Amino acid sequence: xxSPFALARSVAVRLRRRAPELASDPAFATFxxxxxxxxxxxxxxxxxxxxxxxxxxxxxxxxFREGREFPGLEVCRGAAATSGTGWRRFxxxxxxxxxxxxxxxxxxILGQIMAQARHDPAILAPxxxxxxxxxxxxxxxxxxxxxxxIARVLAAVPERPAAVFVLPFLLSGGAxxxxxxxxxxxATAGGGPILVLLTDQTEAEARGWEDLSILAPFRQAxxxxxxxxxxxxxxxxxxxxxxxxxxxxxDRIVVVNSRVGLETVAKFGRGLGQFAxxxxxxxxxxxxxxxxxxxxxxxxxTLPFALALTDNDPMAETxxxxxxxxxxxxxxxxxxxxxxxxxxxxxxxxxxxxxxALPPGAPxxxxxxxxxxxFKGTALLAALAQSRPADRFDVFGPWQVEPRSLGLxxxxxxxxxxxxxxxxxxxxxxxxxxxTSLFEGMPNVVLEMSQQAIxxxxxxVGGLRGTFDERAAVFVRHGANTRESLTAFSAxxxxxxxMTPEEAAAMGAAARDQALDRHSPDAHARSVxxxxxxx
Amino acid sequence: MTxxxxxxxxxxxxREGPLALPALxxxxxxxxRARAAGLAVEARAVLDRPDDLTRRMAATRGNWLDAVQEVxxxxxxxxxxxxxxxxxxxxxxxxxxxxLWGEDWLHLAHRAATAANAxxxxxxxxxxxxxxxxxxxxRHSTHEMPHAAAQSFHxxxxxxxxxxxxxxxxxxxxxxxxxxFARREIHERHPYTxxxxxxxxxxxxxxxxxxxxxxxxxxxxxxxxxxxxxVKDAGSLGQQNTAEGLLPHLPPGAAPRxxxxxxxxxxxxxx
Numbered sequence: 001x002x003s004p005f006a007l008a009r010s011v012a013v014r015l016r017r018r019a020p021e022l023a024s025d026p027a028f029a030t031f032x033x034x035x036x037x038x039x040x041x042x043x044x045x046x047x048x049x050x051x052x053x054x055x056x057x058x059x060x061x062x063x064f065r066e067g068r069e070f071p072g073l074e075v076c077r078g079a080a081a082t083s084g085t086g087w088r089r090f091x092x093x094x095x096x097x098x099x100x101x102x103x104x105x106x107x108x109i110l111g112q113i114m115a116q117a118r119h120d121p122a123i124l125a126p127x128x129x130x131x132x133x134x135x136x137x138x139x140x141x142x143x144x145x146x147x148x149x150i151a152r153v154l155a156a157v158p159e160r161p162a163a164v165f166v167l168p169f170l171l172s173g174g175a176x177x178x179x180x181x182x183x184x185x186x187a188t189a190g191g192g193p194i195l196v197l198l199t200d201q202t203e204a205e206a207r208g209w210e211d212l213s214i215l216a217p218f219r220q221a222x223x224x225x226x227x228x229x230x231x232x233x234x235x236x237x238x239x240x241x242x243x244x245x246x247x248x249x250x251d252r253i254v255v256v257n258s259r260v261g262l263e264t265v266a267k268f269g270r271g272l273g274q275f276a277x278x279x280x281x282x283x284x285x286x287x288x289x290x291x292x293x294x295x296x297x298x299x300x301x302t303l304p305f306a307l308a309l310t311d312n313d314p315m316a317e318t319x320x321x322x323x324x325x326x327x328x329x330x331x332x333x334x335x336x337x338x339x340x341x342x343x344x345x346x347x348x349x350x351x352x353x354x355x356x357a358l359p360p361g362a363p364x365x366x367x368x369x370x371x372x373x374x375f376k377g378t379a380l381l382a383a384l385a386q387s388r389p390a391d392r393f394d395v396f397g398p399w400q401v402e403p404r405s406l407g408l409x410x411x412x413x414x415x416x417x418x419x420x421x422x423x424x425x426x427x428x429x430x431x432x433x434x435x436t437s438l439f440e441g442m443p444n445v446v447l448e449m450s451q452q453a454i455x456x457x458x459x460x461v462g463g464l465r466g467t468f469d470e471r472a473a474v475f476v477r478h479g480a481n482t483r484e485s486l487t488a489f490s491a492x493x494x495x496x497x498x499m500t501p502e503e504a505a506a507m508g509a510a511a512r513d514q515a516l517d518r519h520s521p522d523a524h525a526r527s528v529x530x531x532x533x534x535x
Numbered sequence: 536m537t538x539x540x541x542x543x544x545x546x547x548x549x550r551e552g553p554l555a556l557p558a559l560x561x562x563x564x565x566x567x568r569a570r571a572a573g574l575a576v577e578a579r580a581v582l583d584r585p586d587d588l589t590r591r592m593a594a595t596r597g598n599w600l601d602a603v604q605e606v607x608x609x610x611x612x613x614x615x616x617x618x619x620x621x622x623x624x625x626x627x628x629x630x631x632x633x634x635l636w637g638e639d640w641l642h643l644a645h646r647a648a649t650a651a652n653a654x655x656x657x658x659x660x661x662x663x664x665x666x667x668x669x670x671x672x673x674r675h676s677t678h679e680m681p682h683a684a685a686q687s688f689h690x691x692x693x694x695x696x697x698x699x700x701x702x703x704x705x706x707x708x709x710x711x712x713x714x715x716f717a718r719r720e721i722h723e724r725h726p727y728t729x730x731x732x733x734x735x736x737x738x739x740x741x742x743x744x745x746x747x748x749x750x751x752x753x754x755x756x757x758x759x760x761x762x763x764x765x766v767k768d769a770g771s772l773g774q775q776n777t778a779e780g781l782l783p784h785l786p787p788g789a790a791p792r793x794x795x796x797x798x799x800x801x802x803x804x805x806x
Contacts, residue, residue, distance in 0.1 A: 044680040044681075108639075112637030112760075113763060115637075115638065116637070125668060125670070125672045125687060126681050127677060129678055129679050134688050134689055136689045139711065140693050140704050142708055146707070150703060151701070154792060154794075155795050157794070158793060158794045158795070159794065242782060243707045246782045247790070247791050271780065272782070274736070
């Protein structure tokens with residue numbers, strides 16, 4: 001048996017995230033009132049007694065969810081709630097639940113326990129009189145023990161997958177696109193069926209992901225929201241995920257940015273690697289490891305069992321320098337895949353660029369495209385906008401923190417929100433693309449913008465120089481502080497603003513050519529097939 | 536002792552040190568209880584790479600044992616297999632050297648296994664487990680309601696023929712302890728698999744339960760019996776398995792049932 005301490009706290013997250021429907025479950029509430037011992041509940045929970053709250057009401061609305069026992073009552077959830085005899089079945093807030101009057105602890109067993117105390121008084125540690133009322137678990141009730149509903153978990157997977165991708169979120173992000181393109185390439189090469197396991201996001205939280213074009217390849221896979229199907233705290237357990245993968249026995253396991261996925265590989269990769277090729281994607285070490293990026297935390301622990309996959313040369317070189325001698329599947333560079341604009345579309349964009357002629361000194365309009373968060377250089381963006389009040393800055397991208405709290409509430413900054421499809425967007429009215437990120441792997445958004453025939457002012461970070469040179473972009477090194485960076489970036493914007501339309505178009509054309517050289521779908525497909533043994 | 540005892544009960548010891556004292560005393564209780572019930576019981580200990588203190592405890596508190604066997608296999612499963620090879624009983628029972636047992640366990644298990652309607656191919660487990668945490672002295676209750684933060688708890692075993700039993704649960708966790716009682720032939724046919732740390736697989740009892748269940752053997756519980764399991768701060772086998780990242784061996788060809796059709800029926804007895 002395992003996880004005894006986990007058992008003791010096992011009902012900490014018991015109810016699924018559903019809207020309260022107390023009125024729809026009156027039978028269960030009535031049953032609790034019939035068999036529960038309110039006096040005992042208040043005795044065991046002095047905080048409830050002190051608050052003068054009705055014991056039944058408190059337990060139904062709070063105590064059950066908080067893992068508190070109700071004297072006189074025994075409950076069972078998950079798969080175990082639908083099996084076994086001697087239980088009454090209810091629904092409670094939409095899910096099956098089994099309950100029964102708590103059976104007095106069998107005297108014969110209690111007597112045997114007490115008798116052994118003569119050999120070890122530790123048996124009496126919780127209190128001799130309280131032993132019969134200690135928490136009771138059923139060994140088959142994994143929802144109660146481990147926070148995982150075995151029936152829901154296995155029902156959510158329609159067939160044995162050939163490949164399992166483990167990701168935290170379905171977002172409009174570079175890592176998600178990298179994973180989606182891997183799914184696409186693997187499926188095309190015959191590596192399916194594919195299961196995509198989302199470890200940190202519920203289906204409700206991910207609502208609308210199907211509309212994001214960069215995530216389109218996931219539509220051909222089976223997407224399972226691990227937090228939803230576990231139905232309890234088990235979704236954060238590497239042991240549970242490791243055992244689940246051991247049960248499925250896929251041929252390939254790919255982990256991209258999932259903490260529990262990386263912990264699972266670190267702890268159970270030796271066993272999982274006996275039947276699966278495992279790859280863990282690492283994109284960056286961050287800047288001085290600020291933000292505790294997984295690239296700085298996990299490679300040493302996963303490299304014995306998993307290929308370290310990265311999308312940029314600097315990260316590959318860093319990993320080889322740090323861990324090159326370690327035995328294991330090794331370190332591989334797999335450039336991300338670009339969705340090239342077709343010739344006609346790109347030709348039209350080039351024509352529009354050549355036609356955009358502004359007089360010298362005229363205000364300029366810049367496109368900033370990225371997730372709106374401090375690591376993407378929002379402080380620098382705010383400083384640029386403040387120092388160039390005549391210019392306009394259009395900010396495209398999702399945010400989790402209110403942008404105004406990041407200093408982006410300036411009158412010449414327009415928050416445009418998430419672009420559902422960067423490739424399809426029209427940037428012909430912008431004079432340049434501004435990329436201010438503080439650190440990166442290979443930022444996908446820059447590859448996408450390389451198809452827009454727009455001059456690019458790029459922070460010199462990550463693997464950008466592995467793809468682009470000065471013919472394709474104006475590179476800017478961050479300074480030691482925002483003031484230094486502001487000076488450098490502002491000079492770069494001046495440089496772009498001074499370009500003739502023909503020079504701007506030439507820069508856009510060079511960016512497209514250089515991106516295609518390294519990131520074409522054909523080159524990506526060949527690399528994936530080789531790395532994952534599908535040639 | 537007769538040539539063929541009814542039961543051979545074997546305690547496996549490693550480096551339990553003073554924890555072996557209550558275990559050996561408890562084992563003595565249950566052996567005496569079984570003998571008082573008329574059963575011929577062979578009582579043995581297998582010491583696998585023991586430390587000196589554990590060896591001394593076995594020699595003193597275990598001086599009533601019929602045999603003390605020392606092996607150097609460094610593996611709980613292989614130590615049990617050594618116990619199987621040395622045992623003479625028709626039924627074999629294994630105990631872990633830091634636990635205790637209700638004194639009725641052996642004789643009631645034998646009664647259940649030899650009842651007229653007992654399945655011939657059966658593995659027997661105690662009905663209940665009492666996981667006790669010595670640290671609960673700091674969360675001690677002086678009345679009938681346990682301290683809200685008490686960590687000791689009870690666990691109920693369930694038989695594999697319980698209505699609605701889903702053997703796929705075993706893919707995600709163990710549901711029976713190693714404290715088993717079964718015919719000798721079952722153990723001979725299903726020796727424990729050694730931990731294979733180089734390949735990341737082990738957890739000998741969990742793997743054994745899967746292997747035997749998938750081979751068609753039933754796992755049953757013996758009413759009114761209890762196994763007392765000490766939960767240690769560190770160093771228990773379960774903690775060690777997790778720390779070492781060990782997964783259970785799966786029986787050849789074993790795979791869980793997948794897809795929506797496997798969902799358990801819901802609401803059949805909804806009130």
